[in-house]
Amino acid sequence: MACWGRLLIRFNVFLALAGVLTFLSPAQAREDRYAAIVVDAATGEVLHSVNPNQRNFPASLTKMMTLYLVFDELKHKHLKLSDRIAFTDNAEAQAPSKLGLHAGQSITVEQGILALVTRSANDVAVAFAEHIGGTEEDFSRLMTAKARAIGMNRSTFVNASGLPNPEQLSTARDMATLARALIQQFPEYYSYFQVRKFRFNGQTIFSHNRLLQSYKGAEGMKTGYIRASGFNLVAAAKRDGRRLVGVVFGGDTASQRDRQMARLLDKGFATSPSGRSRLDQIENVPENDAEGDPPPGAPMDMAEAPAAPQAKEKxxxxxxxxxxxxxxxxxxxxxxxxxxxxxxxxxxxxxxxxxxxxxxxxxxxxxxxxxxxxxxxxxxxxxxxxxxxxxxxxxxxxxxxxxxxxxxxxxxxxxxxxxxxxxxxxxxxxxxxxxxxxxxxxxxxxxxxxxxxxxxx
The missing domain is CATH 3.30.70.1070 (Sporulation related repeat)
Structure with missing residues (x-):
């Protein structure tokens, strides 16, 4: 009986430990995927960073790159805001969030932009991709190529929406780079990110970005969420003539993510410009390293190591x-x-x-x-x-x-x-x-x- 008693005790201890481990693993997962960075939008000075080069799932932050390409088409007059973007069967079939249009229906380019920045409409992202790139696959290749061109060396895009795909990866640093590019290259379209709501087909569509209402000086940008990524956010804010860009990956909830972003931006605005290392000069990752996906079985938070400075090509x-x-x-x-x-x-x-x-x-x-x-x-x-x-x-x-x-x-x-x-x-x-x-x-x-x-x- 004593032997059975000892075995029973050991079995109960095993179950207790297993329960603790099961309880801890989600928290550990959340800790592993957290990353953040705050930079000066004008100079690229890094004011705060945690795991800035850690690759994670961008979720709907992806739509910032989709919008980058849309704005690029507008700037070079390949598109007009009044042009119509048709929906295909593929666009209609996308999972929510979405506008819910059917194949054969269309929206204007401007309506599509507003749908992306407010509702984060996946069907609209695909419609844009197919209109500009012919197919979403071709468009996503162009997304990755242009990401490399503006210095997003650790980002890979395989779709235009950010819906779950194990190959779709980015970093907090890369998203800050993208935000700065949008602000600097497309000032005439940047204000779309500040839109809190718009009317479409008789309904009012509100922005998912609650920071626009709660944070002084907030100028918007983009939210993102899939289960594997946690709650992501790219935010820009301007106070006393100084604009900051913040990125948070892996928030536990939308409200917790927003509070964390507010704290980080407050900290950034309280920091005087100091001439510290700029965004494009510290911990740069060689492009050949960024091209490949993590090897099978490798953790998502790949090791960070500063790379040797590289000569800038023309x-x-x-x-x-x-x-x-x-x-x-x-x-x-x-x-x-x-x-x-x-x-x-x-x-x-x-x-x-x-x-x-x-x-x-x-x-x-x-x-x-x-x-x-x-x-x-x-x-x-x-x-x-x-x-x-x-x-x-x-x-x-x-x-x-x-x-x-x-x-x-x-x-x-x-x-x-x-x-x-x-x-x-x-x-x-x-x-x-x-x-x-x-x-x-x-x-x-x-x-x-x-x-x-x-x-x-």
Whole structure:
């Protein structure tokens, strides 16, 4: 009997410990996903940060990048606020939050913007994605490419809404970078984030962002939530002529997240500008590290380590893709690291990029490229260029994927390239590839034409 008694006691202890562990695991999970940062919107000075480079699910903060691309289209006159955005079956099928329109119905661009910043409508995000990118998949590739171009080195987007996907990841630092880009590049559209409500089809739609009502100087931005992320928020506020941007990931509840944001912003406004490290200068993560997803089984809060300073190149990315519903028009987005923002040029006929588009790239030692293939679709070309970057990341860590386009016999050919490398790196790179990539690989000189000697052997 004594033996059975001891076994029973041990079993009860085991159950108690198991209960404690079960009780603690959600709290531990919440602690692991928490991240925050507060920066000066004008200078990028970091006033507060906790786990700023920790990758987590952005949820509906994703729609800030969707809006970035919409604003970019408006700024370069590829869209007008009065244009109509049609809903497809795919847009209609999105999970809430949503406007609830049916396939074949449409809204104006301005109504879509308001629906994103207030209701955080997933169906509208997909409708925008399909209108601009042709498909949501193609649009999400452009989201990631432009995120890289403005310095969001640890963000990957695979949809336009932020609905759950294990590959959709970002960081507090990257979201602060995106917020600053929206504020600085699109001042004429920034005020949309401050909208508290709007009328649509006879109903009043209120903003999810309660901080607009409760915090002095709040200018809005975006809320986000999925179960895996917790309650996220990007907020901007302005007091006495000084604007701050705050980011919180992993709040326990919406109200707790809002209170935490208010505390962080209060702390930021109480801090005098001090010339401390700027957002784009501390704990920068190399782009090749940000390209890949965490290895299987790795914790989501990947180790943070400051990277060695990297020389700033004149152009970070050159991205081309077909314009939506524009016939033969091809658009090229060139992102200048100096401005940190995108510039888009259009061409109805063949696409030509002048040397000026590349700054000094053609004249310096790192102005060489390799071409790893030519494709009929932009997404296939970008995928090939990104694949080459991953395969060559150890030997050529500075190589950056980009796509150029060329019109020939009425068709657009998309050339997949890896640029920003030296001549010796370019000539040895093709030999390190395998399969079809190696057989189609050739060296491209800074002037833009293929090198006479192709390194495919």
């Amino acid at each position: 152009v970070r990315h050159v991205i081309s893709m077909p314009a939506a519903n524009s016939g033969s028009e091809v658009r090229v987005a060139a992102a200048s690291s100096g401005a940190g923002l995108l510039q888009v040029a259009s061409s109805k006929s063949g696409l030509k990029l002048s040397k000026a588009s590349f700054g000094n790239e053609g004249s310096n030692a790192a102005g060489w490229s390799i071409q790893v293939g030519a494709y009929s679709r932009y997404t296939a070309a970008m995928s090939a260029a990104s694949d080459a970057q991953r395969k060559l990341s150890k030997s050529i860590p500075g190589g950056k994927p980009f796509v150029t386009s060329h019109r020939a016999q009425g068709q657009t050919v998309y050339r997949a390239r890896l640029t920003g490398i030296s001549e010796s790196q370019a000539r040895s790179a093709c030999k390190k590839l395998d399969g079809a990539s190696r057989s189609s690989c050739h060296v491209v000189a800074p002037e833009g034409g293929p090198s006479p000697s192709q390194a495919s052997g």
